[in-house]
Amino acid sequence: MHNRPILSRRIGRWSFALTEFTLTYYPQKSVKGQAIADFLPDHLSLDEFIGEHVGFQVCGVEVRPWELQFDGSSTETAAGAGIVITSPRGVKTALSFNLGFPCTNNQAEYEALVIGLEILKDLGTKELLISGDTQLVLKHLSGEFKCTSLSLAPYYTAASQLLDDFEEVSLIHVPRQENWEANELA
Template structure:
């Protein structure tokens, strides 16, 4: 299975885009409106966590994760350390989910090669659509709380011991 993800945050809104491609090349595209304050990197992590949760629920075993955020991909792949207090709970959630797969590969691509996920997060955040996407029926889900809260973590008020334990294991 392949997961393409992207997230974006603007002054007033944020969105997450997820593209899941099955082994038989069936493509599912999803948009999520993030109705809570978040940075662009937090929106990127939201998209990744949402996508990984979907693949986990589909009982995927071997996955390819593709995105245009070098920071997020390299942190979760263990190439970069996560030192940001605001990203630590997202890093912990994504790392815990990544451990649920037998094999997981991370691939960075430039934004132009991640255009579908990018446009899906743009749709969710209310920005202008390209002509190619305007003819499609798109369901946009609203998320009122960060995905990390559902996993028992929160920005600012979370269990630091758990976060640092996970970060320490990954870094």
């Protein structure tokens, strides 16, 4: 950028902003990973390497979906939502939210789920594994139970609409002991 005689607009602003740093450019010697990327489309079909399990392997590398653990809690004085998001690389992000309105435990559970789904949607997630310790919410979303509660219907609708934005979603009920991180955050 510094070698160009006239810099305008965005490139000029970036060039000016980067002048305070000493930058050295080293070209990449070889692209070994590109060989695998070029090989796969020509030699494998999608059905050959996607299994029935949540995680699958491509050339010995396990591909995992994003994971969302959620939990909500409500008492007479406060309500909270806790979520733990785990990236495909295993990086965990724990978030805790204070719900500033009175609600039931099931509403708090739905709030936690909706908040987590909105975050993952904004991140561009396609495959998702959702785990929680509330059977009611998970069975509503899987279609096993009908949502007949008027107080939960808006939450159910919001969560269902958000789930439609993902390509593949797995819902898993886990015991409270296995959902302790999200439970503590809530």
